[in-house]
Amino acid sequence: MQQLVIALPKGRILKEALPLLREAGIHPEAALFDEDSRALRFATNRPDVSVIRVRSFDVATFVAFGAAQIGIVGNDVLAEFDYSELYSPVDLGIGRCRLSVAEPLGTPPITSESHVRVATKYPHLTKLHFAGQGIQAECVKLNGAMELAPLLGLAPRIVDLVSTGKTLKENGLVEREVILEVTSRLIVNRAAFKTMPEVARLVDAFRAVLGRAAA
Numbered sequence: 001m002q003q004l005v006i007a008l009p010k011g012r013i014l015k016e017a018l019p020l021l022r023e024a025g026i027h028p029e030a031a032l033f034d035e036d037s038r039a040l041r042f043a044t045n046r047p048d049v050s051v052i053r054v055r056s057f058d059v060a061t062f063v064a065f066g067a068a069q070i071g072i073v074g075n076d077v078l079a080e081f082d083y084s085e086l087y088s089p090v091d092l093g094i095g096r097c098r099l100s101v102a103e104p105l106g107t108p109p110i111t112s113e114s115h116v117r118v119a120t121k122y123p124h125l126t127k128l129h130f131a132g133q134g135i136q137a138e139c140v141k142l143n144g145a146m147e148l149a150p151l152l153g154l155a156p157r158i159v160d161l162v163s164t165g166k167t168l169k170e171n172g173l174v175e176r177e178v179i180l181e182v183t184s185r186l187i188v189n190r191a192a193f194k195t196m197p198e199v200a201r202l203v204d205a206f207r208a209v210l211g212r213a214a215a
């Protein structure tokens with residue numbers, strides 16, 4: 001039996017993705033939701049399907065390299081990496097947020113600057129966005145707590161995910177421009193999609209789940 005691996009991100013998307021996964025017929029073992037568990041790979045109700053729990057940026061890498069055949073990840077991550085080996089056939093409509101430029105309240109608009117320093121987890125998308133305005137962005141790569149950067153003089157602006165805006169507000173920042181609207185996507189490895197019929201069947205199962213939800 002060909003083994004199929006599904007890569008899921010830990011954290012908020014995992015919680016939102018589980019009901020969809022179950023409706024698609026995949027029921028992972030309970031240890032997947034146990035935050036104290038140090039296991040990384042989990043069995044499911046199907047002997048041919050297992051689930052791995054990894055960081056969201058790594059979901060794309062595992063699937064792109066074919067170590068997992070299917071995954072769930074935000075299109076922020078997909079756009080940042082732009083892996084040609086990935087196909088993202090289904091918008092799952094979960095993990096809804098946006099990637100935005102933010103800065104301290106009262107920061108003067110960028111007018112004559114040709115260079116800006118930006119703290120972000122998304123250097124590729126940030127550079128592309130500012131290049132579109134003729135501005136060169138120097139990115140300081142952070143992996144979290146971006147909002148601290150302007151407060152502590154690391155960079156005057158940030159590019160980060162915004163949902164309710166609470167994090168920005170509590171740190172004295174305002175959203176200036178939206179770069180990308182974000183939702184989580186089902187992703188598949190292109191080669192696996194062509195060669196493993198079960199991968200295509202699972203994609204159809206997810207499509208059916210979302211079709212029912214929309215009806």
Ligand SMILES: Nc1ncnc2c1ncn2[C@@H]1O[C@H](COP(=O)(O)OP(=O)(O)OP(=O)(O)O)[C@@H](O)[C@H]1O
Pocket residue numbers: 009010011012013055056057073074075076077095096097143144161162163164182183184
């Ligand atoms: N505030 C939010 N509201 C909705 N979705 C979000 C929000 N923040 C992030 N997401 C989505 O969840 C994904 C994972 O978010 P994030 O990178 O913040 O999680 P994390 O657990 O801190 O990841 P890691 O541990 O890998 O750094 C993002 O790529 C995005 O698609």
Ligand SMILES: O=P(O)(O)OC[C@H]1O[C@H](OP(=O)(O)OP(=O)(O)O)[C@H](O)[C@@H]1O
Pocket residue numbers: 143144145160161162163164165166167168
């Ligand atoms: O607009 P809000 O609703 O406040 O959400 C935005 C926050 O959510 C994300 O962080 P997350 O909670 O995933 O924490 P992290 O950055 O520390 O990983 C993002 O990086 C923001 O900090």
